Amino acid sequence: DQQVKQNSPSLSVQEGRISILNCDYTNSMFDYFLWYKKYPAEGPTFLISISSIKDKNEDGRFTVFLNKSAKHLSLHIVPSQPGDSAVYFCAASVYNQGGKLIFGQGTELSVKP
Amino acid sequence: EPEVTQTPSHQVTQMGQEVILRCVPISNHLYFYWYRQILGQKVEFLVSFYNNEISEKSEIFDDQFSVERPDGSNFTLKIRSTKLEDSAMYFCASRVATGASYEQYFGPGTRLTVT
Numbered sequence: 001d002q003q004v005k006q007n008s009p010s011l012s013v014q015e016g017r018i019s020i021l022n023c024d025y026t027n028s029m030f031d032y033f034l035w036y037k038k039y040p041a042e043g044p045t046f047l048i049s050i051s052s053i054k055d056k057n058e059d060g061r062f063t064v065f066l067n068k069s070a071k072h073l074s075l076h077i078v079p080s081q082p083g084d085s086a087v088y089f090c091a092a093s094v095y096n097q098g099g100k101l102i103f104g105q106g107t108e109l110s111v112k113p
Numbered sequence: 114e115p116e117v118t119q120t121p122s123h124q125v126t127q128m129g130q131e132v133i134l135r136c137v138p139i140s141n142h143l144y145f146y147w148y149r150q151i152l153g154q155k156v157e158f159l160v161s162f163y164n165n166e167i168s169e170k171s172e173i174f175d176d177q178f179s180v181e182r183p184d185g186s187n188f189t190l191k192i193r194s195t196k197l198e199d200s201a202m203y204f205c206a207s208r209v210a211t212g213a214s215y216e217q218y219f220g221p222g223t224r225l226t227v228t
Contacts (some may be wrong), residue, residue: 043204106155
């Protein structure tokens with residue numbers, strides 16, 4: 001089941017620069033997308049989300065972009081900070097399926113000072 | 114800030130034994146979920162629970178698994194006869210039921226080790 005894919009297992013960025021994490025999906029029924037951040041031995045922490053009726057949502061340093069025609073979303077972190085170093089998961093949901101989340105494999109972000 | 118809590122943080126059990134993983138969701142949330150993450154793999158949905166019944170379950174959630182909300186605060190996942198392949202991190206999550214907000218809030222997880 002590869003409905004949500006994060007093709008980059010890792011990303012390394014210099015502190016202060018932009019981090020761009022990408023996610024692709026195949027199921028056109030998905031109508032809500034979320035990004036989670038996860039540290040080792042902890043649960044996923046909700047970061048930001050976007051409904052399929054929008055193409056951008058911004059919250060502080062985090063912006064999520066949705067391109068429905070390409071079935072692609074991305075998370076931009078500007079400026080990146082060393083504390084942002086974690087694994088980032090993209091997740092998608094279909095409203096009439098009780099809200100279950102389908103996760104991507106995750107991208108490990110490393111922000112170097 | 115309210116948060117989802119889970120106990121125990123780590124459970125070691127022998128194959129064939131029953132385990133119960135416990136969760137206390139955020140108090141005003143009405144949807145509850147269990148997910149698991151096998152080491153090195155993605156987070157996988159197990160089951161969703163709403164209005165005191167299962168609303169959806171995955172293929173993983175077979176007859177060996179059950180969920181229960183025994184009182185107004187706890188939400189449990191029971192594995193009747195554990196197998197080696199049940200070793201994983203188990204995450205509980207919850208969300209509010211109203212509006213267009215689908216954000217689920219996760220607990221810290223229980224690491225289950227089956228020997």
